[in-house]
Amino acid sequence: MPFWAPQRKQQAECGSLSETYKPPDGRLTKDVLLGEGGTGEVFKGRHHRKGVVAVKMANISRDEESVCREVSFLRKFGGHKNVAAFHGAYYSAPLNECSSELLEIVLEYCGGGSLHDMINSTEGQSLRETWIGYVCQEVLKALKHIHKNRAVHRDIKSPNIMFTEKGKVKLIDFGLCWDLDPQTGKCYESEGTVHWMAPEAIRRRGKPVAYDTKCDIWSLGITAIEMAEGETPYANQYPVSDLILNNDAPELQSKTWSQNFVSFVKSCLEKEPSKRWSAEELLQHPFITELPPKKTIRAEIKKHLQVLQNHLTKKGLKGAAVWTMKKLQSAWSFCTPQTLPEQSVAEQMALEGFPSY
Numbered sequence: 222m223p224f225w226a227p228q229r230k231q232q233a234e235c236g237s238l239s240e241t242y243k244p245p246d247g248r249l250t251k252d253v254l255l256g257e258g259g260t261g262e263v264f265k266g267r268h269h270r271k272g273v274v275a276v277k278m279a280n281i282s283r284d285e286e287s288v289c290r291e292v293s294f295l296r297k298f299g300g301h302k303n304v305a306a307f308h309g310a311y312y313s314a315p316l317n318e319c320s321s322e323l324l325e326i327v328l329e330y331c332g333g334g335s336l337h338d339m340i341n342s343t344e345g346q347s348l349r350e351t352w353i354g355y356v357c358q359e360v361l362k363a364l365k366h367i368h369k370n371r372a373v374h375r376d377i378k379s380p381n382i383m384f385t386e387k388g389k390v391k392l393i394d395f396g397l398c399w400d401l402d403p404q405t406g407k408c409y410e411s412e413g414t415v416h417w418m419a420p421e422a423i424r425r426r427g428k429p430v431a432y433d434t435k436c437d438i439w440s441l442g443i444t445a446i447e448m449a450e451g452e453t454p455y456a457n458q459y460p461v462s463d464l465i466l467n468n469d470a471p472e473l474q475s476k477t478w479s480q481n482f483v484s485f486v487k488s489c490l491e492k493e494p495s496k497r498w499s500a501e502e503l504l505q506h507p508f509i510t511e512l513p514p515k516k517t518i519r520a521e522i523k524k525h526l527q528v529l530q531n532h533l534t535k536k537g538l539k540g541a542a543v544w545t546m547k548k549l550q551s552a553w554s555f556c557t558p559q560t561l562p563e564q565s566v567a568e569q570m571a572l573e574g575f576p577s578y
């Protein structure tokens with residue numbers, strides 16, 4: 222059992238987890254690693270009924286409570302069209318004494334990658350304004366639904382916003398999602414990823430925090446700046462939490478953005494939460510209502526994602542080819558006193574089926 226595994230007093234609890242999350246009644250395979258977070262690795266896989274899926278290998282030995290909470294929120298919100306659909310969670314017993322108990326959380330596969338990756342691999346790290354509006358609109362729809370159900374996501378940021386291959390927008394990572402207190406409508410734990418956190422959700426020394434659904438709206442405003450300018454405010458500054466607390470609300474830096482976009486960001490980034498717009502109100506903001514037809518934007522994004530994907534594949538193959546070339550060169554230089562001329566290596570690689578560039 223790993224050192225971080227909580228001591229489980231009741232064996233029954235363990236038994237009940239395997240009872241609640243029975244193994245799939247068919248095949249669930251995992252192949253390519255898609256990403257990794259604090260909860261565990263995420264693989265591309267195949268589900269016997271759902272076809273291609275994403276499988277999040279959540280480590281329950283490390284933090285059972287938060288994994289089970291994430292599953293319950295996925296169950297609750299996974300039916301919304303802007304949330305990666307939830308297809309089930311399956312218990313996986315530790316393989317040996319050193320491995321952990323896992324819950325295999327099966328989700329809709331988002332083959333277009335994350336918004337974070339898209340921003341970083343787009344030239345100038347800046348997205349078109351209409352694309353930014355479209356992403357915000359889709360995230361706002363998910364947030365309106367979550368907030369109506371008196372919950373907060375608390376981790377809205379570009380790595381948690383995914384695209385399908387068709388350019389649809391899906392929210393992931395409900396690990397920090399929380400039900401608001403039924404009496405007060407507030408949340409009292411300071412949680413989130415600091416660069417995207419609303420000022421009221423950041424703990425000031427010695428003072429308790431209390432915040433509501435508006436914390437997600439602030440994070441969306443920061444994500445909008447990220448899409449426009451390639452990075453969050455205070456990206457390379459320290460300490461970020463003090464800067465968020467003590468400075469005026471961040472704004473778009475460039476003067477080239479439209480008035481509608483500037484006003485949208487301002488409505489998301491009001492430091493006073495009661496003045497900050499709600500998801501429902503923002504869906505009526507002209508930046509959103511005056512967007513071109515969704516079909517048009519989605520087609521543009523789909524094409525862009527394909528170009529990025531092709532570029533990455535090429536780069537990946539090229540990387541593999543260079544690695545093989547170096548390996549072959551070192552192997553041959555070991556056998557023969559002289560290093561083989563590059564052309565011979567290239568010929569050998571062609572024989573091995575590597576494409577030429």
Ligand SMILES: Nc1ncnc2c1ncn2[C@@H]1O[C@H](COP(=O)(O)OP(=O)(O)OP(=O)(O)O)[C@@H](O)[C@H]1O
Pocket residue numbers: 255256257258259260261263275277305328329330331332335380381383393394395396
């Ligand atoms: N449904 C999905 N389809 C495709 N890729 C996914 C999917 N879900 C997650 N990923 C990939 O796996 C990564 C980690 O996923 P996720 O954010 O859910 O994990 P986490 O452990 O909760 O992360 P964190 O530590 O940031 O909270 C994502 O950034 C993304 O690249």
